[in-house]
Amino acid sequence: MAAAIETEHLRRRFGARLAVDDVSMTVPERAVYGFLGRNGAGKTTTLKMLLGLIRPSGGAARIHGVDIARDRMAAARKVGALLEAHGFYGNLTGAENLALTATLLGAPAREIDRVLEIVEMRADAGRKVAGYSLGMRQRLALARALLGAPPVLILDEPTNGLDPDGIADMRGFLRSLPERTGATVLLSSHLLGEIEQIATHVGVIHDGRLVLEGPLSRLKADLAPEILLRTDDDARARTLLGGRSVSPADTGLAVALRPGEDADQAAAALNQILVQAGLAVFALGAREQSLEDIYRRVAAPAYPKAEAA
């Protein structure tokens, strides 16, 4: 599959601080790519370089093969962006704000109706943006990103400010976008649960470095799952399984599988060790890794669960 977005050894330095360090990422065409990372990890800096807003200190970034540093205008024509700061003019109506962008893109006026229809904002398009809620501004920002039907969408926290219904609508919309329009979506978020439901691919950036990337399904399969177990004496069980990586789980213990180890075979072997030692095994089974688990493992071992959820 060809790459819609590609970076090679992308770097950006702010004074002594390396905000983005040797990031080589590939977003395949028609993918919904979830770009994850803590605050300050380098997500926004990377997105700004992809939008040509800041210059890389090194490396290259391409949108559908067009080098952003060499031809920003050609690259920008292929991208629609929803940024954290919406940048709407509060004195103008929603439709008037869209009309400004449409004029600069050379898009016909009917494009405004089309994108308003998509985000279900036609009824409110005649109101001044100053009176919009955060969720309405978010929808309008998405509408603006869709103007001119760009083949690549770069969305920074697209579900920010949306109510639960709005989040569900946005999720469905983004998930269906590649199939309906052929567009590629790169979205950054810290809502791991949302990304897990939308994304086909993920990339995790930590301290400016891309520490994990790939199709979500493959990552879930490749990263060794854990065996969860509960016995009548978890402390002794932990000692008995001393040769393995064992950590406390919500109820009982979590035993990390070794790379390539089959989960069923491992569960049987663990059961045998514990039973032979006279322990009563109440529960034993493999746990599939969620995106949060993967994220916590590769990027932020100390990331509090409540924040990640």
Next chain:
Amino acid sequence: MLAMLSVELRKLNRSLAAVLALAAPSLMGAFLFFVLLRGTKPAVWSSWLQASTQIWAYFMLPMSVTALTALVAHMEHGPRAWDHLRALPVPRWRIYAAKALCVIALVLVMTGLNLLVSCAAISAAGALKPLVAPKGAPDLAHLLALNGKVVAAAVLLIAIQLWTALRFSSFVPALALGIGGTFFSVVATNAKEGVFFPWQMPVNMLAGDPARVSTALSLGCGLGLVALVLAVLHLARREVL
């Protein structure tokens, strides 16, 4: 460029900058009207309109340019619209050049409105109090030329204020510069060096000495255009973090 200019003009719709563009000349009209009502002699068109232009060039124009450039810049700084604008497939110099042209056009319109509102105020005062009714007819051609020169001499002032207002996201540097510049212009009215001071260049268009007029006009307009080009190039090249 036309698309960018049309976008800049449409942004002014219902904006504070547009309100200011109407309010500042209206204040001048109100001032003239009430001063005339206190008079006991018939007004003379040319002297009142000349006085109106003088007050405008001396004080109201520099203050209006300070407020106008700050408001126009804040339309982008406030909602942090720069990222969105600069991510669009539009040459960045056009974004800033359109803004500069739009501000110069607004100052021209405000100066024209000042003349128009002054005429209306003199006529209204004369209608209300026939004793002060103006005599003769205003020399509009001369006044239009004079006001045109006032705006041309103000280009350097506009460039400096706009550059500062666009460069800094806070209101403070642009306002401090504008208030400071106008203050020094007022307190040093009679200084010979005032002709080299951007905030005094517009009012020098009414000077009796032709050398002062030509110096202020060539510096204000010529250097102003150079400063605008430099401002556009600098702002287009710099990163907005």
